[in-house]
Amino acid sequence: MTTVLPDLALPVIAAPMAGGPGTPAFVVAAGRAGGMGFLAGGYQPPTAFAEEIATVTAAGVPFGVNLFAPNTVPVDAAAYRDYAALLATEAARFGVGLPPDPVEDDDAWRDKLEVLRQWPVPLVSFTFGLPPAADLALLRATGAALAQTVTSVTEARAAAEAGLDVLVVQAAAAGGHSGTFTPDLPVPVVPLPALVAEIRAAVPLPVIAAGGVGTAADVAAALGAGATLVAVGTVLLRAAEAGTSATHRAALADPARTTTVVTRAFTGRPARGLRNDFTDRYSAVAPAGYPALHTLTRPIRRAAAAAGDPERVHLWSGTGFRHATDDPVGTILARLAAGA
Template identity: 75%
Template sequence: MSIAFTRALGVSLPLIAAPMAGGAGTPALVIAAARAGGLGLLAAGYKTPQALAAEIATVAAASVPFGVNLFAPNPVPVDPAAYRRYAGLLAVEAERHGVTLPPTPVEDDDHWHDKLDVLRADPVPLISFTFGIPGRADLAALRATGALLVQTVTGVDEAKAAAEAGLDALAVQAPAAGGHSGTLTPTRPVADTTLPDLVAAIRHAVDLPLIAAGGVANAADAAAAVRAGAAAVAVGTVLLRCDEAGTSAVHRAALADPARSGTVVTHAFTGRPARALRNDFTDRYGELAPYGYPAVHHLTAGLRRAAAATGDAERVHLWAGTGFREATAEPAAAILTRLATLL
């Protein structure tokens, strides 16, 4: 299945540069991954439809295989009173950086239907979904473009639901992954399991090609995921410091800072669980923040942007998986080639 899957993708290496929304993922990184023999995914999350269309055009002009990742609607409505309490707590942080916080919750769907229109107008080889499983009508519309459709799952039950919905392949995300968890039930803890064990369990439960992701930091990790049954491996954190990534300067520095003691899963930044380097913000607000996505994301977004611009690493979402120590500052091709040595 691994060989058939990589052939279907038009790649020579079963390696994927994971989509990284918020700026770290760039067209240059997607193109570099493809030219190294793998596949890169553009992150559509948080972008306008127009910006997504422009990035698709840039990568398509390079004549390389690639895909696009979408945030599928699966909102977690915030309690208005909890939102106001949290906004009140963050007021001092916002004042420090001269930011005005949204007074009321902003609930949106990340331009879902407009982005579907972009992908129907400009078809891409692969489309993946995170946060939710799209409805059958939307899946049918995207399948009609000829794209391979991939669903992010974090457990066996989610994998079965995706298979029943008719997805073509699954991105199996272990809890060691950096950034947002793709869990379909964000207010419930994700089971603590290793990537090989999770891949093996889902491999036993469904008969679909699997892309393994979460905590892959070196060639041994990648090989273990493939031995467990993955057709391909996706990596994100180890690419955050690569030359082609759009990772902010403050984030790059934090990843290389030996004083950073580790990662933590927090919903303090966005209202959905995500793994990040520990900092003052996660320590102070991790137990105080309400669940609520995208409202909490919009509440803190301006503060995080302002903090990043001033180099304030203690108030920035420093997304990172457990293998962040192995993120290196070099071309993406060198990193991916090294990861593939045991495949």
């Protein structure tokens, strides 16, 4: 095991899942099982982020945190207004209002860096793009190892040139947002083992493999291709300790749900989830624009989740969703590691 990554009993770890599933209890459970988990800093207010870090630190388990690196996708104002008008009927269904103007922000990036200065974490990973060099230096000064989500050899080389320590190689089969640096371009559909092997041949950095992993055979294939660790997310969404909404849990177990799609209809960035009415109606007409579309659709998604309406909420899911079970996190990670 490389010294950059913790020496773990299991080669399978819990991926960061922003927006609810990745609770402190979830991360602690992964650590106590012999793996580790990532707290998701994305969408978190800085105070809540600090509290979660404090909670997991107190548990004494290995863990990391993930941040959304600033990489805004500006939205065309007219396209935003047109899309908001289309969504008005969805908002009216739940009696919620929608932001009339685009909201462009950096997810409190600077405040979260300050949290990590005050609460140092052993491993910090980034998604959506490379952080500025000065910010990488700031985090390195805390003693953290730095990991970058990449989806191609080009991105992996850029990460290595920027001095990152670890690559999180994410295949297109992954659930939730793609970590691509260029969300306006399609992410090539390459099986995870092939992508790991390709990047390992090009860039001499340790790899955490992720994307579409649902079985022990999937884990063994990624490790065999050269990964040091394998991160899983979707397969843990129904786990007892996950903060996944009841609506999302039910959809993952629904035998009528058979397909995942990549859509920007919910957030303005490409993300993979279970197909539903919202993706069918709006994927072809949604403009690019992150985080503006995330903020626009959030009232609808929150209301739909609370109402038990799976047709108007983002049901983030990778292609291995059929393997998600409601077992404890430790049981699932051990099962996945059985063939390693």
